Amino acid sequence: MPEGAHAHVQSGESLLFLTDEQLRKGIEAMFFAYRGFTADPDRILEEYGYGRAHHRALHFIHRSPGTTVNNLLAILGVTKQSLNRVLRTLIVDGLVESRVGKRDKRERHLFLTEAGDALERKLSDAQRARMRAAYRAAGPEAVAGFRQVLEAMMEPELRRHFKRLKDSGS
Amino acid sequence: MPEGAHAHVQSGESLLFLTDEQLRKGIEAMFFAYRGFTADPDRILEEYGYGRAHHRALHFIHRSPGTTVNNLLAILGVTKQSLNRVLRTLIVDGLVESRVGKRDKRERHLFLTEAGDALERKLSDAQRARMRAAYRAAGPEAVAGFRQVLEAMMEPELRRHFKRLKDSGS
DNA sequence: GATCTTATGTCAGCCTTGTTGACTTTCCAA
DNA sequence: TTGGAAAGTCAACAAGGCTGACATAAGATC
Numbered sequence: 001m002p003e004g005a006h007a008h009v010q011s012g013e014s015l016l017f018l019t020d021e022q023l024r025k026g027i028e029a030m031f032f033a034y035r036g037f038t039a040d041p042d043r044i045l046e047e048y049g050y051g052r053a054h055h056r057a058l059h060f061i062h063r064s065p066g067t068t069v070n071n072l073l074a075i076l077g078v079t080k081q082s083l084n085r086v087l088r089t090l091i092v093d094g095l096v097e098s099r100v101g102k103r104d105k106r107e108r109h110l111f112l113t114e115a116g117d118a119l120e121r122k123l124s125d126a127q128r129a130r131m132r133a134a135y136r137a138a139g140p141e142a143v144a145g146f147r148q149v150l151e152a153m154m155e156p157e158l159r160r161h162f163k164r165l166k167d168s169g170s
Numbered sequence: 171m172p173e174g175a176h177a178h179v180q181s182g183e184s185l186l187f188l189t190d191e192q193l194r195k196g197i198e199a200m201f202f203a204y205r206g207f208t209a210d211p212d213r214i215l216e217e218y219g220y221g222r223a224h225h226r227a228l229h230f231i232h233r234s235p236g237t238t239v240n241n242l243l244a245i246l247g248v249t250k251q252s253l254n255r256v257l258r259t260l261i262v263d264g265l266v267e268s269r270v271g272k273r274d275k276r277e278r279h280l281f282l283t284e285a286g287d288a289l290e291r292k293l294s295d296a297q298r299a300r301m302r303a304a305y306r307a308a309g310p311e312a313v314a315g316f317r318q319v320l321e322a323m324m325e326p327e328l329r330r331h332f333k334r335l336k337d338s339g340s
Numbered sequence: 341g342a343t344c345t346t347a348t349g350t351c352a353g354c355c356t357t358g359t360t361g362a363c364t365t366t367c368c369a370a
Numbered sequence: 371t372t373g374g375a376a377a378g379t380c381a382a383c384a385a386g387g388c389t390g391a392c393a394t395a396a397g398a399t400c
Contacts, residue, residue, distance in 0.1 A: 018305055023298040024233075025336055026305070026317065027207075031226075032328045033320035034204050035247065037197075051385055056201075063194075070347065077205065082387055084349060106347045106396050128193040134322035135188055135196070138315065145308065145315025147196065150203035152304035158202045166195055221356055239377065252358055254378065276367055276376040 040126035048119065053078075053086045058112065058120040061096060063165060066109040068101070075161050095119060210296035218289065223248075223256045228282065228290040231266060233335060236279040238271070245331050265289060 041055050048054075060075055061067060073083055087110070090096040095116030101107035112120060135143050154162060211225050230245055231237060239257070243250055257280070260266040265286030271277035282290060305313050324332060 142315030145312030146319035148308040149316035152307040
């Protein structure tokens with residue numbers, strides 16, 4: 001194999017040499033990296049008595065202010081009972097506001113309060129700082145590859161949500 | 171900025187344009203991708219009445235046969251009580267064997283039984299299949315970048331474990 | 341208007357998997 | 371021989387998943 005593995009890529013039933021070894025390294029990299037990914041927010045959340053579930057809710061409400069419960073459910077992939085427990089504490093604690101829909105009064109539209117926005121910012125500042133450091137250490141081409149592989153790894157259903165969110169951004 | 175963001179990379183306090191928007195996309199990509207990453211094993215584990223904790227134990231015992239409980243503890247980052255509960259069920263169910271250390275009889279060395287190896291293979295086949303598909307879809311340069319960013323994202327302590335495992339491989 | 345469906349919330353109970361704290365046993369090493 | 375490390379165990383607790391059942395409000399349809 002003169003040109004090395006990189007030579008064989010395109011075709012579906014490609015000759016690309018992906019040994020179990022290489023794949024296993026990727027799997028372990030995902031495992032260890034995800035721990036780093038959540039480590040900083042986890043530390044902050046602990047101070048507030050919240051968990052990752054609260055962080056996820058804050059993140060996506062911040063991301064899509066006015067989103068409905070049902071929409072959040074689809075993105076987070078949990079049951080309404082699970083989400084509701086988390087949402088209730090955030091509402092009671094004054095971090096999230098739930099407004100009855102104007103067009104459809106069955107819907108609740110979710111917004112962050114000032115306090116909610118402040119915590120969300122604190123959490124995402126920490127998470128972005130690590131992501132920024134990793135991006136800078138790896139360089140922009142690595143970042144592009146990183147994003148491509150992650151996107152290809154998603155369940156199609158979730159990839160749809162991801163792209164919708166992605167496109168609504170900057 | 172004529173050449174685009176890619177032009178600025180190297181320097182530590184780089185001018186590399188990493189907007190909060192871009193970083194947020196990376197964060198969301200990690201979130202959604204990790205769900206895909208665990209989806210296939212999760213489905214299999216459910217059939218057996220096991221959870222992700224069992225998968226992790228099986229994975230790393232397969233990876234380093236004869237590893238001690240303490241070593242596993244450091245890699246998994248949980249308490250011995252947590253690990254022990256999982257390990258006990260795997261031992262009782264005949265998937266893992268625990269052998270008293272020869273040199274140090276306090277230590278227990280962990281091995282997969284044939285049944286344990288079979289389940290581990292089933293789980294990692296599923297997980298590798300998705301990883302392989304993602305790698306092929308993204309291409310080898312993307313894979314290299316993927317790995318670089320993940321590694322940069324790890325906690326230093328865990329990166330050490332990762333590298334040790336990595337180098338012990340093929 | 342009556343009925344079907346959807347969106348949401350809530351109660352109760354269960355499971356996995358994490359935690360802390362206390363305690364025991366084994367056994368290496370100083 | 372004694373201190374401490376490695377391992378195991380018990381108890382209790384919490385977060386955050388889950389299911390099932392049920393209530394309410396309100397849009398949609400017949």
